[in-house]
Amino acid sequence: MKRPRSFTLVEVLISVSIFSVIILALYSVFRTAVMSYTRIGSAFDLYQAARASFSRMELDLKNCFIFSGDDSRFAGTGDDLKFFSVIDLYGGGSANPGVCRIEYGMKGDILERTVYPGIEALKDDSEVPAQGLAYNVRALSFQYAYLTGSSDSPFEWQESWPKESGEQIKALPAAVKITLSLVEKDSKGKDAGAVEFSKVIALPSLVRAAGASTGEGSE
Amino acid sequence: MPLKSSKSLTLLELLISIAVLSGAIVFVFRGLTAALVSFRFSQNITIACYLAEEKLFEIEEKQKNSPLPLPQEEGQEELQGRKFNWVYRTKELPDSGLVGLDLIISWREKAREKEYTISFPAYLLPRKQ
Numbered sequence: 001m002k003r004p005r006s007f008t009l010v011e012v013l014i015s016v017s018i019f020s021v022i023i024l025a026l027y028s029v030f031r032t033a034v035m036s037y038t039r040i041g042s043a044f045d046l047y048q049a050a051r052a053s054f055s056r057m058e059l060d061l062k063n064c065f066i067f068s069g070d071d072s073r074f075a076g077t078g079d080d081l082k083f084f085s086v087i088d089l090y091g092g093g094s095a096n097p098g099v100c101r102i103e104y105g106m107k108g109d110i111l112e113r114t115v116y117p118g119i120e121a122l123k124d125d126s127e128v129p130a131q132g133l134a135y136n137v138r139a140l141s142f143q144y145a146y147l148t149g150s151s152d153s154p155f156e157w158q159e160s161w162p163k164e165s166g167e168q169i170k171a172l173p174a175a176v177k178i179t180l181s182l183v184e185k186d187s188k189g190k191d192a193g194a195v196e197f198s199k200v201i202a203l204p205s206l207v208r209a210a211g212a213s214t215g216e217g218s219e
Numbered sequence: 220m221p222l223k224s225s226k227s228l229t230l231l232e233l234l235i236s237i238a239v240l241s242g243a244i245v246f247v248f249r250g251l252t253a254a255l256v257s258f259r260f261s262q263n264i265t266i267a268c269y270l271a272e273e274k275l276f277e278i279e280e281k282q283k284n285s286p287l288p289l290p291q292e293e294g295q296e297e298l299q300g301r302k303f304n305w306v307y308r309t310k311e312l313p314d315s316g317l318v319g320l321d322l323i324i325s326w327r328e329k330a331r332e333k334e335y336t337i338s339f340p341a342y343l344l345p346r347k348q
Binding site: 018021022025026029032033036039040043044047051145147149150151154155174175177195196197198199200202 | 233237240241244247248251254255258262265269272273276277279280281283284285298299
């Protein structure tokens, strides 16, 4: 029986080098795949977080109203916001629309939303746990639209609401502009720059008008 | 009985197989780039919608203070390092007394070398004369 011819060293070397070329190509494909997967994933999370926070805030702000009590009006500064609203409180497993006070603000790098439901809304010292709306927030700012009534520039953005002047105390801003800057993480979990989102939420003009004319509760 | 060893691969066959494999890898790469490009496209749609919301508020407030339909206006905004063009036209609708608005946001997708537009039609109430 003839013994089958074995591989020579040269043949083995050639096959190993060809194989390594193929493996390298495959490796680079997988590496790129994993890298783009993480990149898309982190960017997607960022957009998702911004969209989710904005839609939550939109729901809260579109339902806001002016309450006649002195401490319970729409009060906003450049980096936090307090107002009264009507939202679903989900009491006992079912949707339960109720009056509440809502506060937005930053704690560290977390955008927090605190809801004081029912009678808690009128107390200053009530202890209600805040919920995190967005994480890895670099900056959050609010601007408030004040209607000037002129046809060239019908509104102005101002940094706080109400301003010192009297008429704004009993009114809601025409719109709130929220600017949210979120930190993007790279594949190693390090900061890879921030992405800025900005949304204008117009408040319902009917509520605005009712609040401005009577200055009283306008539910 | 002598075992005839099967014919070994020639260099040509080997080269062809590597070429086929690299062709397949190119397709995989293309799939990855396509995913990145379409993700960027969806990001741009999100940004364009936020921009449209802001513009719609601006236009609505302007129209409230103007008895006539607003003149056509256009401009460009840079958001997240990407350029977005906006243009709007208004048209008086005599039957309803409303003003028809067409807001168009457009941007260029570099990777696809194509211009994309989204149109946001709306109706506005002019100031009573």
